[in-house]
Amino acid sequence: xxxxxxxxxxxxxxxxxxxxxxxxxxxxxxxxxxxxxxxxxxxxxxxxxxxxxxxxxxxxxxxxxxxxxxxxxxxxxxxxxxxxxxxxxxxxxxxxxxxxxxxxxxxxxxxxxxxxxxxxxxxxxxxxxxxxxxxxxxxxxxxxxxxxxxxxxxxxxxxxxxxxxxxxxxxxxxxxxxxxxxxxxxxxxxxxxxxxxxxxxxxxxxxxxxxxxxxxxxxxxxxxxxxxxxxxxxxxxxxxxxxxxxxxxxxxxxxxxxxxxxxxxxxxxxxxxxxxxxxxxxxxxxxxxxxxxxxxx
Amino acid sequence: xxxxxxxxxxxxxxxxxxxxxxxxxxxxxxxxxxxxxxxxxxxxxxxxxxxxxxxxxxxxxxxxxxxxxxxxxxxxxxxxxxxxxxxxxxxxxxxxxxxxxxxxxxxxxxxxxxxxxxxxxxxxxxxxxxxxxxxxxxxxxxxxxxxxxxxxxxxxxxxxxxxxxxxxxxxxxxxxxxxxxxxxxxxxxxxxxxxxxxxxxxxxxxxxxxxxxxxxxxxxxxxxxxxxxxxxxxxxxxxxxxxxxxxxxxxxxxxxxxxxxxxxxxxxxxxxxxxxxxxxxxxxx
Numbered sequence: 001x002x003x004x005x006x007x008x009x010x011x012x013x014x015x016x017x018x019x020x021x022x023x024x025x026x027x028x029x030x031x032x033x034x035x036x037x038x039x040x041x042x043x044x045x046x047x048x049x050x051x052x053x054x055x056x057x058x059x060x061x062x063x064x065x066x067x068x069x070x071x072x073x074x075x076x077x078x079x080x081x082x083x084x085x086x087x088x089x090x091x092x093x094x095x096x097x098x099x100x101x102x103x104x105x106x107x108x109x110x111x112x113x114x115x116x117x118x119x120x121x122x123x124x125x126x127x128x129x130x131x132x133x134x135x136x137x138x139x140x141x142x143x144x145x146x147x148x149x150x151x152x153x154x155x156x157x158x159x160x161x162x163x164x165x166x167x168x169x170x171x172x173x174x175x176x177x178x179x180x181x182x183x184x185x186x187x188x189x190x191x192x193x194x195x196x197x198x199x200x201x202x203x204x205x206x207x208x209x210x211x212x213x214x215x216x217x218x219x220x221x222x223x224x225x226x227x228x229x230x231x232x233x234x235x236x237x238x239x240x241x242x243x244x245x246x247x248x249x250x251x252x253x254x255x256x257x258x259x260x261x262x263x264x265x266x267x268x269x270x271x272x273x274x275x276x277x278x279x280x281x282x283x284x285x286x287x288x289x290x291x292x293x294x295x296x297x
Numbered sequence: 298x299x300x301x302x303x304x305x306x307x308x309x310x311x312x313x314x315x316x317x318x319x320x321x322x323x324x325x326x327x328x329x330x331x332x333x334x335x336x337x338x339x340x341x342x343x344x345x346x347x348x349x350x351x352x353x354x355x356x357x358x359x360x361x362x363x364x365x366x367x368x369x370x371x372x373x374x375x376x377x378x379x380x381x382x383x384x385x386x387x388x389x390x391x392x393x394x395x396x397x398x399x400x401x402x403x404x405x406x407x408x409x410x411x412x413x414x415x416x417x418x419x420x421x422x423x424x425x426x427x428x429x430x431x432x433x434x435x436x437x438x439x440x441x442x443x444x445x446x447x448x449x450x451x452x453x454x455x456x457x458x459x460x461x462x463x464x465x466x467x468x469x470x471x472x473x474x475x476x477x478x479x480x481x482x483x484x485x486x487x488x489x490x491x492x493x494x495x496x497x498x499x500x501x502x503x504x505x506x507x508x509x510x511x512x513x514x515x516x517x518x519x520x521x522x523x524x525x526x527x528x529x530x531x532x533x534x535x536x537x538x539x540x541x542x543x544x545x546x547x548x549x550x551x552x553x554x555x556x557x558x559x560x561x562x563x564x565x566x567x568x569x570x571x572x573x574x575x576x577x578x579x580x581x582x
Contacts, residue, residue, distance in 0.1 A: 055329045244520035248513045
């Protein structure tokens with residue numbers, strides 16, 4: 001009886017001490033918890049769970065794994081800038097080449113997605129230089145092409161299209177897409193980038209001309225007409241001996257339209273340049289994606 | 298039977314210790330998150346902690362308050378910081394920051410009463426700092442008597458806030474010398490000469506612009522009246538616009554005085570708060 005009693009009490013003691021769910025800090029279970037939260041779409045809590053593993057784990061390898069998974073959770077939340085800074089801390093501890101490649105690739109991708117194209121480009125170059133064998137890693141070839149488009153490196157892109165095509169099975173489709181891409185990249189097909197200063201200058205001497213030069217003919221005509229009309233009102237008032245009103249109303253409106261038009265011409269030139277470039281880049285991106293999706297050798 | 302009771306007590310003790318140990322570990326994790334400036338995440342972890350020991354409850358409240366302070370959520374921050382007990386090593390810091398947060402949120406009386414109840418033992422620097430903060434709070438409340446009483450104890454001996462002490466004295470002088478302009482006088486001046494009220498309020502450029510607008514519209518109206526007569530539509534429209542401009546200028550001048558006074562007070566408050574903040578950040582890094 002005495003032994004049974006002792007046994008029961010030991011059981012109570014052990015149960016009370018070890019059945020406390022908060023005590024579980026085994027990093028594996030935390031990783032699994034993070035995975036399960038990630039699978040449920042709860043990326044915020046998953047990122048915290050992975051960071052906890054990073055904080056608690058004594059194993060550098062496990063910390064890298066947790067950090068990479070956290071990066072995936074952050075990407076799902078659209079926090080691309082944080083992905084870059086978070087992964088940076090794991091780079092010196094990445095033991096093998098494949099992990100290093102994965103980290104740099106994820107950093108480059110996130111830098112690209114956050115709009116830091118020069119950082120993404122330098123990371124991709126680092127991959128090319130340090131790990132030439134990583135050329136076909138995940139979507140790295142696509143990322144390279146997209147970066148060339150965003151950074152407007154047209155000559156490089158035309159050469160790269162050939163490289164991409166060589167990695168794909170020969171097909172008429174492939175040749176058509178490559179030819180289309182190269183044709184678009186010809187200098188005469190590239191979007192015209194007009195000079196805002198010229199736009200401003202044209203409108204200074206010829207009302208509405210700067211807007212027409214920038215590509216907004218309608219706005220140019222409207223501005224020119226407004227200036228003529230206000231000048232007409234001023235002259236008509238002067239003829240009718242309404243001198244003060246002519247100066248104040250007619251010339252007042254004219255100077256507003258005139259100076260406004262000069263400023264608008266410069267702004268419109270910048271705006272239209274950007275619009276044309278975005279449209280052109282979108283066209284290139286679509287073709288690049290078509291080539292990229294063709295079956296590989 | 299007694300042995301069983303002792304065992305159960307031990308088990309419960311270990312259960313509690315283990316739970317509190319996990320809270321302690323989570324607090325270390327919160328510190329780690331804070332060092333990475335992951336405020337949202339730290340708050341999430343903190344909100345799920347169930348601390349029972351006083352020291353842990355204090356830490357939870359302190360971190361809660363500190364995160365809210367970093368998020369510039371000042372009143373909730375003050376509420377959490379005020380819950381930190383006097384046994385906590387963060388007690389004085391919590392009280393001083395809570396008071397600062399309340400002063401920043403405009404609750405100057407409450408901020409002062411928090412500082413007044415703060416017992417600092419015999420730390421001369423903290424006593425001088427509290428006196429400095431109370432002087433700042435008095436100045437924010439435009440309580441000049443209280444300020445001059447507190448500023449008499451400014452020694453200039455503490456490098457962390459010697460410059461700020463001098464600044465507060467300077468602000469007090471500037472505030473006292475603030476010109477007392479009247480909105481009614483500004484309105485009357487603008488009624489006499491359009492734009493003059495704004496110049497009186499200190500907005501010279503706005504005053505000249507107002508004069509030119511009203512004057513130009515009045516000239517145009519006179520032109521229409523002279524050539525087309527008082528029943529002409531152009532004159533009626535132009536005269537109406539002139540009237541609106543004229544009345545708007547009077548109203549704008551009166552408002553400008555109030556706006557300028559508010560701008561001045563706001564700027565002074567920002568300067569005072571800035572100078573109150575620097576020593577807190579310097580001393581409690």
